[in-house]
Amino acid sequence: MNAERNYYELLNLPPDATAEQIRRAFHKIALQHHPDVTKTPESNELFLLIKEAYEVLIDPQKRSIYDQELRERQLQPIELNFVFSRPKIPLIQEEQLIYVLMETIPKEAVKQTPPPAVNLCLVIDRSTSMQGKRMDMLKAAVIKMLDLLQPDDILALVSFSDRAEVLLPAERFTHPKIIHGQIRGIQTSGATEIYQGLEAGIKEVKRNAQRMTNNHLFLFTDGRTYGDEERCLQLAEAARQDGIIIHAIGIGEDWNDEFFDQLTSHTGSHAVYIQHPKDISRELLGKFHALKNIYADRVSLNLIPQPWVKTRAIFRLTPNPASILPGERIELGFLPREDRLGVLFEFIVQVLPEDTQSLKIAHGEIDIRPASKTESRFSLPLHLQLPCSHPPLDYQPPAAIYQALAWITLYRMHEKAREEIAQKEYEHALKHLQHLASQLLSSGEPRLAETVYLEIENIRRKLTMSEGGGKKIKYGTRALWLPNPQSQEEAEA
Amino acid sequence: MITCPYCTHKELEGAIFCSQCGTDLLRRDGKPTSEVHHVTEDQQAQTKQIPTYTEDEPPRSIQQLTLRFHQEEKNLPVHVGMEITLGRISPGQSILPDVDLAPYGAYEAGVSRIHAKLSVSKNGISLMDLGSANGTRVNGKKIAPRTVCWLHDQDEISLGKLKFHIQFT
Numbered sequence: 001m002n003a004e005r006n007y008y009e010l011l012n013l014p015p016d017a018t019a020e021q022i023r024r025a026f027h028k029i030a031l032q033h034h035p036d037v038t039k040t041p042e043s044n045e046l047f048l049l050i051k052e053a054y055e056v057l058i059d060p061q062k063r064s065i066y067d068q069e070l071r072e073r074q075l076q077p078i079e080l081n082f083v084f085s086r087p088k089i090p091l092i093q094e095e096q097l098i099y100v101l102m103e104t105i106p107k108e109a110v111k112q113t114p115p116p117a118v119n120l121c122l123v124i125d126r127s128t129s130m131q132g133k134r135m136d137m138l139k140a141a142v143i144k145m146l147d148l149l150q151p152d153d154i155l156a157l158v159s160f161s162d163r164a165e166v167l168l169p170a171e172r173f174t175h176p177k178i179i180h181g182q183i184r185g186i187q188t189s190g191a192t193e194i195y196q197g198l199e200a201g202i203k204e205v206k207r208n209a210q211r212m213t214n215n216h217l218f219l220f221t222d223g224r225t226y227g228d229e230e231r232c233l234q235l236a237e238a239a240r241q242d243g244i245i246i247h248a249i250g251i252g253e254d255w256n257d258e259f260f261d262q263l264t265s266h267t268g269s270h271a272v273y274i275q276h277p278k279d280i281s282r283e284l285l286g287k288f289h290a291l292k293n294i295y296a297d298r299v300s301l302n303l304i305p306q307p308w309v310k311t312r313a314i315f316r317l318t319p320n321p322a323s324i325l326p327g328e329r330i331e332l333g334f335l336p337r338e339d340r341l342g343v344l345f346e347f348i349v350q351v352l353p354e355d356t357q358s359l360k361i362a363h364g365e366i367d368i369r370p371a372s373k374t375e376s377r378f379s380l381p382l383h384l385q386l387p388c389s390h391p392p393l394d395y396q397p398p399a400a401i402y403q404a405l406a407w408i409t410l411y412r413m414h415e416k417a418r419e420e421i422a423q424k425e426y427e428h429a430l431k432h433l434q435h436l437a438s439q440l441l442s443s444g445e446p447r448l449a450e451t452v453y454l455e456i457e458n459i460r461r462k463l464t465m466s467e468g469g470g471k472k473i474k475y476g477t478r479a480l481w482l483p484n485p486q487s488q489e490e491a492e493a
Numbered sequence: 494m495i496t497c498p499y500c501t502h503k504e505l506e507g508a509i510f511c512s513q514c515g516t517d518l519l520r521r522d523g524k525p526t527s528e529v530h531h532v533t534e535d536q537q538a539q540t541k542q543i544p545t546y547t548e549d550e551p552p553r554s555i556q557q558l559t560l561r562f563h564q565e566e567k568n569l570p571v572h573v574g575m576e577i578t579l580g581r582i583s584p585g586q587s588i589l590p591d592v593d594l595a596p597y598g599a600y601e602a603g604v605s606r607i608h609a610k611l612s613v614s615k616n617g618i619s620l621m622d623l624g625s626a627n628g629t630r631v632n633g634k635k636i637a638p639r640t641v642c643w644l645h646d647q648d649e650i651s652l653g654k655l656k657f658h659i660q661f662t
Contacts, residue, residue, distance in 0.1 A: 094506055095505055405509050405510055406515075409510040
């Protein structure tokens with residue numbers, strides 16, 4: 001039930017309706033929807049809502065508070081929309097799952113705002129393994145990106161191996177020739193110590209982070225870091241508090257995807273897997289373009305599940321699919337000006353008392369920080385609530401939730417298989433992967449299915465999955481969460 | 494709890510897909526979950542008529558499936574673990590079905606490019622509609638998309654309006 005229903009629209013009234021008009025409209029509509037007349041459970045609910053609307057509008061004091069809230073809501077540049085997997089919670093003697101899809105949608109006016117300035121630092125791994133095609137493609141991509149910079153954007157460049165160098169301090173960018181030289185001059189050597197690069201990069205972004213919004217760091221690397229993971233995560237946490245968002249782009253097959261997912265999701269971003277060096281340019285330019293089209297660079301959520309309810313999992317569907325760790329304060333990432341931020345929650349509801357009328361699932365607020373300097377941050381309250389009913393309940397979940405879960409289920413099957421391999425439960429892992437392959441085949445993803453079959457062979461022979469295969473399946477199944485995913489076949493065509 | 498009809502994994506009430514095998518838990522036979530909730534596995538076995546083969550007594554090994562059309566027949570040698578997609582090939586198509594039904598008038602009959610899938614397991618032969626435009630029927634009864642339907646020798650299958658009988662040998 002969307003608590004955000006407008007009472008005036010419900011009663012078919014103008015905003016300046018008189019008490020007499022309100023009374024007449026209520027009587028007319030109430031007669032049509034009275035449960036004694038229609039005898040359907042839906043109209044009972046609607047009738048209660050109509051009654052609630054009437055009681056608020058007819059009382060001058062309640063009405064003025066409501067009008068005030070309504071005005072504030074209409075002034076907000078964004079809209080919040082909630083979809084529930086079931087219209088009601090059945091009162092049953094066992095635990096159950098309920099899914100809620102939350103969509104944050106910018107209003108029309110937001111789309112007209114000018115692109116925000118970007119404060120960006122590129123942190124580039126120059127360890128020996130980057131030598132050759134990877135580094136050459138990366139250099140070319142960075143040089144291409146320079147052309148997209150606007151006069152108010154700020155760019156810094158850091159390269160690192162087991163130590164870091166600041167090639168370009170965070171400044172308004174003025175001498176393209178000098179910078180081109182700096183980029184071309186990057187020499188590969190040494191090992192990968194991500195902490196070094198990350199620390200130097202964050203320092204550069206931070207120099208302008210107070211003054212600017214839209215603060216980002218792009219980390220490009222192809223290798224694993226050893227022993228400094230924990231310190232990197234601490235850096236990410238500090239960066240989050242300074243309002244800096246860390247994005248990671250892993251090239252090839254040897255980087256640690258679990259670590260990168262953790263590092264980036266701290267700040268509301270996600271890791272990207274690049275299989276072929278030729279795709280570096282597309283990814284970098286695409287990411288930069290996305291930053292210039294942001295409405296809010298940071299959307300965070302403070303969501304407290306109510307008694308009887310636990311949050312089991314959270315998934316961001318759009319604009320960038322990722323799994324998000326539940327917690328008290330959750331970074332949801334950025335909100336594009338022309339897309340929506342879609343997040344799916346999976347809640348477990350415990351056995352409820354028999355006489356429960358309606359269940360408060362969770363409440364809290366969503367905090368939005370617009371990327372444009374001229375707008376200040378604001379919060380919107382959230383109340384997730386559903387009426388309860390006695391079973392049986394005949395329902396079909398809304399298509400958006402159904403479709404998203406169809407793909408998320410496949411992603412989770414692979415995650416489960418990887419856990420099982422780590423715990424040496426090979427038989428279970430094989431079973432999960434076999435089911436996964438067969439589902440992918442019947443969903444029109446034969447190439448991804450083929451990768452899964454290869455990994456099944458790998459487990460049978462070597463009791464492990466290949467690094468590349470694991471990443472292909474993980475990021476491949478994750479990419480499918482988007483409402484209109486480009487299938488693997490098309491992407492590679 | 495909901496029991497997955499395909500792999501018997503248990504899921505919480507309110508789940509929409511089986512976390513073990515990815516099967517859609519809601520759309521089978523178009524039944525709502527609350528009804529299925531009270532159906533025991535035995536009853537399911539009866540209503541679904543899952544062939545009751547046991548481990549000691551393996552099913553008569555099926556070597557070949559024959560699709561018998563009005564005029565013609567098509568033989569498919571099979572082995573356990575095999576999956577065969579049925580559909581039709583049209584120009585410019587990237588994913589091809591294993592069995593092209595175009596020669597049997599598939600286009601006119603409304604067969605989708607990738608219409609359905611036959612799976613050969615040690616428990617028998619099953620058919621799954623892969624979300625086709627015009628649906629799949631077994632002995633005249635429509636089957637839910639993406640749901641396993643066990644087949645028997647001489648069953649009549651309709652993909653859209655294209656009818657054929659399946660024969661186990």
